[in-house]
Amino acid sequence: MYNFEEYFEAATVAEALDLLVDHPDLTVIAGGTDVLIKMHHGQLAKASLLSIRGIQSLQGIQQLEDGTILIGPLTTFTQVINDPVIQGQIPVLAEAAASMGGPQIRNVATIGGNICNGATSADSAPTLLALNARLKLQSRQGERVVPIQEFYLGPGKVDLKPGELLTAITIVPADYQGYGGRYIKFSMRKAMDIATLGVAVLCRLREGNILADVRIGLGVAGPTPRRCPEAEAYARGKAVTPETMKTIGRLAVKSTRARTSWRASKEYREHLVAELTRRALRAAISRAGGEGIA
Known part of the structure; x- marks a missing residue:
């Protein structure tokens, strides 16, 4: 076999x-x-x-003294879902992890493997992109740190050089404190299916109803997971209104390189990007303290 x-x-x-x-x-x-x-x-x-399953130092999650969250690449999706640091500080990642496969898969599949596989459908990728996660890569020559936005090079290709291992995923306090987030996975089946589209949105508010920052991560909207810089730039400083949210959704489509496959047409995926970005943003605003304004 x-x-x-x-x-x-x-x-x-x-x-x-x-x-x-x-x-x-x-x-x-x-x-x-x-x-x-x-x-x-x-x-x-x-x-x-x-x-590398038995390497204890690559397992588990901790919050360092400076607030940085360190995730071991051998941490399983079940552990991500149940970890108190994740639940308390970045619950949107637990939400994404819970959408991955079924219980049996989540019990053995690791977050590091999900990243290093390079699949655009990886359920953890859009959220880690929106969280500005950094990846520590180690070889016998030393260690380097790569922003996750630069890690994906093409379909199934990542910036992991010969002789390197992913040894840690880190998220600094400035990238999660004060933010609300939402991950939405759209798939043809309700459970245990590969995503037709994955959307993660994080946002931070100021003055009650002003978007201080918005970050959008997409999966299956192109050959690699991707951010939406044009939509994010437009959102900053805007008041939360239905029109603002619709515009952000439309601008998110500009960052896609969707294609037609047996799962969905290019046009349908682009429709999903606009609609699910808007829905995820509304939920993220509510979780950021703006309940009732979106």
Whole structure:
């Protein structure tokens, strides 16, 4: 069923990095919900695997003294959903995690694998984009930090160089404190389906009804997850009105590169972007303290 040539397990990051140098053709596997499917369909025939599942330092979530939230890439989606730091500080990420697959998948699938797979349909990606998440990537040569907006290079392609591992996802206080957020996943089935579109919106208010900041992350609106800079720039400083929200939705479409597939036509996806951005923004405004004004 799964045709692989070699299998290694690493107990530490240092051990994993050494193995990646000594065996450059290794495919890293964590939860396995993406890699094993590819192997089953023959896309990774005779692969050599490196399991990093047992690396304790890459698991869990913590809030540092300065307020930065650090998410280990081996944290499962179930752990993200139930974590008190996530629930208390960035519940929109728990909302996105809860939309991913079914309970069995969420129990083993990791947030790091969801990012590194490079899929535009990754349920965590739009929210992490809207949160301005930063990714710590480590190799034997050292560590670098990449904004998640720069990590996605193309369909299924990410800025993960040979010999590198994702070791942490970080979100600084300025990017979540005072914000309300909402993630909406649209799919053809009500449960356990790949997104036809995913929309995450974060917003912060001032003076009761002025949009101080709006961030919009989209999944399946192009070959990679993406932000909506034109809509975000328009929103800043605007009063919350039905017309403002409609305009933000329309401008979000300009950031898409939607295409027609068996799941949905290009035109239908663009309609969803405009409508779901507006709906997510209304909910985000309410969660930011603007209940009753949207």
